[in-house]
Amino acid sequence: MEGKDMLSWEQKTLLSELVLGYDAAKKLQARVLGEAPSLVAATAETTGILVKQILSSYEKSLLMLNWSSSPSVQLIPAPVTLIPVTNSVPESPASINGSPISEEFVDGGGSSESHRQDYIFNSKKRKMLPKWSEKVKISPERGLEGPQDDVFSWRKYGQKDILGAKFPRSYYRCTHRSTQNCWATKQVQRSDNDQTVFEVTYRGTHTCSQAITPPPPPTSPEKLDTRPKTTVAQKPKDLLESLKTNLTVRTQGLDDGDDVFSFPNTPPFYDYGTINNGDFGHVDVVDWFNPTVEIDTTFPTFLHESIYY
């Protein structure tokens, strides 16, 4: 056990990602060989999804490697471009010295009295949060390109005009920040020229339960969506909005440069539903590839009157 603890956050996430891909590949293999795993129903996991998962896994793993070592590994052909956001020198791989975790994290229990102080330590922490960004491309026909599986719920807390940018930048944080002390945030910036591109920058990972226990037990075959409300496109009217909110490709992030942030008690894995037994959490792709998040045919319409402010 101590073995895994020794791993840096990067290593853990990388491992996690690789495991996901491996898992999906295994399933795919089983499928190809005709020996469909009875339990993990062949029902919902289409080959396409598996492939997608595998590719996504590769992309992210490569991204991480690309970042932490030589910047010469340019392999990411996919429609979705992943961009490591480097603030300073990505030099130190990850020297986790889980020292300054302080009570800030546990402090959440504290009442809501914190104003300025809250802000302060929040910003202090900000430096330590892993940060990464992605470009999400949209095609009118297919909706979103690339892996999109943001099952997290975000809440907008600000919008700002950016110098030189045509469109304002939107700021989101995890809905459960106050309730579960989850400090994940993201910001969405629409590309100046290419209307189909949004750049999403994430900071911090989710420590809230929705990142830990997404899928409801499949005990009852009837109910497929027992869950309250993860992020899902809702009002067609604000398609763009919901899009921005959902526009999300989860990728592993890395440290910010100076200090590597080590998580208090958060599993370093994003899990999209750990339903299986394996040594590692394995993924039920069906869950994160939730069709509800899809942008259907209404989409192109939105693109036209896209500029809505």
Add this chain to the structure above:
DNA sequence: CGAATTTGACCTTA
């Protein structure tokens, strides 16, 4: 009526 968004002020960072 509670939860999410909007938006100008305020705070932090470069």
Add this chain to the structure above:
DNA sequence: TAAGGTCAAATTCG
């Protein structure tokens, strides 16, 4: 000090 990021009151939404 300006640009970027966050807060929080007011407003809108569901």
